[in-house]
Amino acid sequence: MNLSNQQLLDIASKIAKKVGKKLAKQANGKVRTKSIDKHDIKLIEDEESEKLIVNYLWKKTEIPILGEENHQETEFLNGKVWIVDPIDGTVNFSRGIPISSVSIALWENGQPLIGIVYDFNHDILYSGIIGVGAFRNGKRIAVSQNQKKSDSILFTGKPILAQLDDSVIKQWFGYFEEFRKVRMIGSASLSLCFVASGNGDVYAEDHIQLWDFAAGIALVQAAGGKITYEKSNKNKFSYIVKATNGQIQF
Known part of the structure; x- marks a missing residue:
């Protein structure tokens, strides 16, 4: 498939919002725990969300995917690759703290190209293409000018x-x-x-x-x-x- 960067961003944004809206309904601390260690937690919601994202991205783009939950064999330094974190801020999510997101990136030859972060607790979509610009719910954003x-x-x-x-x-x-x-x-x-x-x-x-x-x-x-x-x-x-x-x- 020969898709433009904008088309790829639109595809990733669509699935990020779909999965995020589903997670938002569960973001009340009532989660299904898969495993817990000293400093981290794994949820069934992580696995389910990643599966939805991976299946959608592969169907729409046929670009290889590196996911947090399934990453052992993926080569991400050659060509384009999606990099997926289905719930960034899993501990927050598990405790009902509204600071978490769905995160999807597209890298090419080991370099970032596209970023999508959906703050599903507040329905805010951050999206950007390097060399084009970054946006918050469609409005352009820019870094600060502080020098100190x-x-x-x-x-x-x-x-x-x-x-x-x-x-x-x-x-x-x-x-x-x-x-x-x-x-x-x-x-x-x-x-x-x-x-x-x-x-x-x-x-x-x-x-x-x-x-x-x-x-x-x-x-x-x-x-x-x-x-x-x-x-x-x-x-x-x-x-x-x-x-x-x-x-x-x-």
Whole structure:
């Protein structure tokens, strides 16, 4: 299939909203738990939502898909690939905290191209194509113009692969001193959407999984920001990620 980037974005947006609206009806803390470990939880809703997204994207585009729930054999560095997180902010969702999203990205040759993040709790769709622009419910968004850390908000988090040793704690306290505020909301995709929208200024997180940030960094770049990401040493899909408004040196 020879589909344009806009057509691909429209296809992914449609299924993100369909799945998100279904999840919104369940977003009351009454969920079906598959497994729980020290820092994370897996839900039946994750699996069901991913299956709906994967089946739809494959039927409409025939582009390979890397999903959070089924990713072992997928090659994502060659050609185009969808990267899907059916519920980003699963712990929030499981407890009825309204900070979670459906996240779908399209990458090409290991680089972000398209990002879609649907905040189903508030019916807000973030969408963007790098080189074209980023949008919030159809209205163009842009990163902030803040130039000082002391005027800025940093979004971060503690991914399940990180260890809270002295160096990490020291780094976090350094952030508290440098930035006006530090926010940890439990959803990388929405954190990055807030940077893309100019509500925040910087996002940084170490050892975060690809599907957690793949759509969000596409949106930040599409909105005029600057992104960096490099492989970390935790597993095949873990990265060290930074995204800024392009004005702040970080």
